[in-house]
């Protein structure tokens with residue numbers, strides 16, 4: 001292990017940094033690069049990669065007979081993620097990603113003409129497409145609550161939704177952590193609001209598992225889609241849909257396969273069943289699929305549990321705060337992420353009004369080997385910076401130096 005050199009301006013200790021360096025060394029990231037884009041995809045720790053490879057190897061020995069090995073791993077992974085997010089394993093379907101999870105809700109429910117879906121104006125583009133499609137296909141009306149940028153208090157967000165909810169609203173759709181600004185939305189308060197109005201809530205939790213601790217039962221949400229391939233650092237193409245038991249019978253199969261039964265599901269004391277299996281497990285049958293990635297979710301959760309959920313969030317927030325503090329007074333940088341401690345996690349977005357997208361975006365990686373998404377917006381260039389457990393104060397310093405140099409040059 002390379003000895004740690006601490007810069008006096010970092011809010012940390014040599015002991016802390018050496019702990020995080022040990023964690024970082026278990027990841028497969030190229031150490032010569034600065035990867036600040038967990039918001040798109042996380043990198044795998046070695047034990048997760050190895051678990052996936054072992055699963056693939058076991059299967060290829062006899063793709064027919066050895067499927068059982070992967071099915072056992074899947075069962076274990078479902079229990080493990082269930083404990084991690086506090087949701088019963090039987091209420092969780094494994095799906096490829098959040099896009100699939102939200103489509104399973106929006107297109108799996110039954111709509112009457114005139115029903116309304118209330119979403120925020122900060123939803124991810126693919127989810128906006130899903131909602132637009134639902135409008136055209138089912139005749140539902142999609143309305144929008146305007147989430148302030150930056151929001152200063154969780155109540156501001158609840159107020160924005162309260163303003164737009166009507167008697168016709170049947171479903172709220174909302175990100176738990178918004179894609180562009182990283183604002184943490186108080187979904188438990190929105191769940192209360194939805195229920196007061198007889199509506200339900202489907203949460204797009206693309207960024208939450210592995211960034212912030214989750215307790216889905218306590219949150220009161222009805223549907224929750226989560227990605228495992230971002231902050232949880234599980235294989236790409238792994239996610240889940242949690243559905244509260246009382247709503248499962250309302251979810252129709254989006255893709256009809258072996259999880260279907262022409263006699264329909266049955267209500268048992270142990271929950272809704274179809275083909276003698278939990279309903280949500282049967283909903284995920286979409287024909288043959290890759291399974292080793294889902295199996296490795298267990299090792300991804302184990303890796304994080306060994307560090308601790310709170311400690312992971314604190315590290316991400318600490319690095320984010322360090323980045324924010326260095327730019328917050330710069331007249332050329334406008335903070336788009338809230339500073340309220342309950343509304344900010346490990347994503348920080350700044351808008352640089354004077355930057356030229358065509359020069360800045362390619363230069364970041366080509367000249368400095370820094371990876372972050374950069375958005376060309378009407379009033380400037382926005383940059384989303386993700387700070388996760390494999391990132392360091394040194395990398396934040398490097399980014400800040402590059403930004404200052406760019407500002408001085410152009």
Ligand SMILES: Cc1ncc(COP(=O)(O)O)c(C=O)c1O
Pocket residue numbers: 039040096097098099100123124126127175177178179204206207227
């Ligand atoms: C808020 C949000 N929702 C959904 C997604 C889509 O994720 P996926 O492509 O894994 O479904 C993203 C991806 O960045 C996101 O930021």
